[in-house]
Amino acid sequence: MDIKRVAWSNLWRNRGRYLAYLGSAAFAVMVYFLFNAVVLHPDFQSGYRGARYAVAAMRAGAVVVAAFTFFFLLFAHGSLIRFRRREFGLMRLMGFTRGQLVRLLLWESVITAAASLAVGSGLGLLFARLFFMAISVILDLPEPIPVYAGAPVWLRTAGVFGAIFAAVSLQSIGEVMKHSIAELLRSRRRTKEPPTYSRGKAVLGTVLLAVGYAWAALGDQEHMFLASMPVTAMVSVGTYLLIHEGSIALLNRLRRNERGFYRPVPFLHLSQLLFKLKDNARTLTSVSLLVAVILTAMGTIYSVYALAREDALRGQVHSLEIARFGAGAADLAAEAEGFTMLLEDQGLEVPHHWSLLTAWADLSSQDLMGSVILVPYSIYRDMREAAGQPALPAPEPDDALAVGFGPVSGANPQPYVLTLEDQRLEGLAHVDEGRSLFYLQWALVVADETFARLTAQAPEDRRIALAAWDTSPDLGRQAIAAHSAVREHVDTGSGDVFLSRAVRYDDQVSQWSIVLFMAVFASLVFFAACCSLIYFRLSAEIEDDRRYYRRLSDLGVGRDLLRQVNRRQLVTLFFVPFLIGSVHFTFAMRALSITVGYSVIHYGWLMALGYLVLYALYFLAVQGFYWRSLRLGG
């Protein structure tokens, strides 16, 4: 029998253990393949609408997926190899030379790498059509993008993952070679130590978590970003210590409570939990942190997406705005009439339209300081009426209304000074805390006569013309088409400003949808890793569990009770880390809310719910499978 055949039969014999490893590797290959099919798509280079975002998002996603997969496979393969140490020890004992063992491990790696690459790329090819169709829908393209899976995609996928597999295989060869035959043979015969814990470590874990949480929940906006690193470190270490030490303390306590403990299910469940804790702690910690990372990353991206959408809706005051500065400003009013007709020709209704030739001035008061545009009271009142918002009463000739500054802390009204070249106006400014009048936020509303007097003498370089339309509909394809028709006539090259809510909204939505779409795929790679970590743990435990349940069965413990105990074991292994991860994530979202100055926790929870459903399905599948694998007989 040659080495290659031995490698095959080794893998086949260990197929149960390798299943999760190969599955998550193949899944990562598939996602990487699909991302690169977008990044390297020739049509995307020439530019669809939104193609730039798609390429950038997929490129970033591919890097993240490759980097994560590298570390995950390193870890996963390391534990598989450790599990098989005894097997390698026996081979050495039976006369395998070191060289032969290295060749054997290399063959195994070649086979697993080839299998993952073939299956992953194959799935990539299979799903490419769906993937591109989804992107076409998200980017709202008139025709679907043609499927692309050219040689560069295959080469890059094979190259990057080939390198990853090579590194993983070198590491495992090193791991096997560094032990003597005796050590290899001994390594499986482990006896589990009785569960003891250090009070100091448990307290340290609690303190680290508490401080991390408090920092995330109570920090201020300015320093939150800087705080994210130490908070993450504290929470990670705290989680490990608390799972490792704290839960021993907790379980020991429960165990001492005879009334609660001396009942069939808790008796068997809690004692098993405690017994396996040392072995499970690492998995529980990794899964908790991975869950926290997945939820936080997805929660953040989803929040940004939702905020961007909301910002596009609310951030712009009118459906359409055009501004022109300086010498040509005076012509805009006449052109604007034409634009109104153009919009109506395109099938839009234009219930409101304003055109204003005005000027910049410098405002200074206790709380209000800066350049403002001057607005006559009549237009202010008209706009407030159109928006269904209350308008303040008309100011006295020298007084004014300050709009767009938001709430002020000082007196209201407060004295102000306005200067426009050599003109000067002094009086009382009443602050209107309502929304802005134009995209240029700060405005000072004065009486119509005052407005006419001030702007008449404004020098040319202070002049500014503003035109605004409220259209119906103001979102969607028709609005985009009509607004874009207007844009054709606006010379943004010479400094005109053109703002369309429909175009901006569409831009934001497709830009962030594509990021969100990419992130969902990338997160699934993390998610698959999470699931395989649990699978590894279970496959490492199954022999012990089989013996344990058989013993109980021989002693006359009924199947119902065994099933109940087993289900509880799995529920704990699955959902305790998910719960811990969710708590971390809630604090992370709280910190994000502080950073962006807006509560985003509900967006995050919406996202988390989706993952919980996915996770629960995995749990149900594994639970049934595991119970059958225990083969307790009927």
Add this chain to the structure above:
Amino acid sequence: MRDTTTRVLIAQGLTKIYGSRGRAVTRALNNLSLAVDRGEFVGIMGPSGSGKTTLLNLLATIDRPTSGTVTVEGRDTSRMSERELALFRRKRLGFVFQDFNLLDSLTLRENMALPLVLDRQPPSLIRQRVEALAQRLGIQHVLDRFPDEVSGGEQQRAAAGRAVIHEPALVLADEPTGNLDSRSSQAFMEILRDLNESLNVTIVMVTHDPFAASYCSRVLFIRDGALYNEIHRGDGRQAFFQQILDVLALLGGGSGGH
């Protein structure tokens, strides 16, 4: 209802055939019958492959005979469903295995308490019974240790404690001294005898060890799946030990070591 007669166990015409269509058939037990009275300590001996373990599995109800019946305290176990059997095993039988079969995740105290916990007995009663029994077994000082932390002899004594704590009708022991050194074996057999004599526990023990068998009140010998001989203990263990050796010599084929 518990049978009030002195006969605890009656096995009638037990036959067990392994193998199925198209394969070689092995007749492990052939029409074997035996009866055990309350308070008896019965040993079963025979060469390897004689059917000792098969017999014990049938008596333990973890395997079903091809034909024949096992009646414990007047109840025919062949008529019970899987669920009833599990409950019956838990409540009316006690087991001592060669490899102790303690649960590693439980302390000796908890291992001994297991049958009572499964029976939902109050914690105070459980504590009381475990401690009284531990005293008798001489393991009260290691009660709160885990199986891995104590000697084989102590593990086996805890296993014996677990087997009798719920006052079963019958304790079945499968090579209980097989994994013990001679000193621990002797100590353990003294304990089994003490349980048998002081607490009137009925014990059926399969063993290949004539020394262990010499503690029984009666020893059955089986060969080729059928009863071969039976001897009763008279005066003194030493004489009984010699008798057992004599029968084994007649029986031939070795005493069925490992």
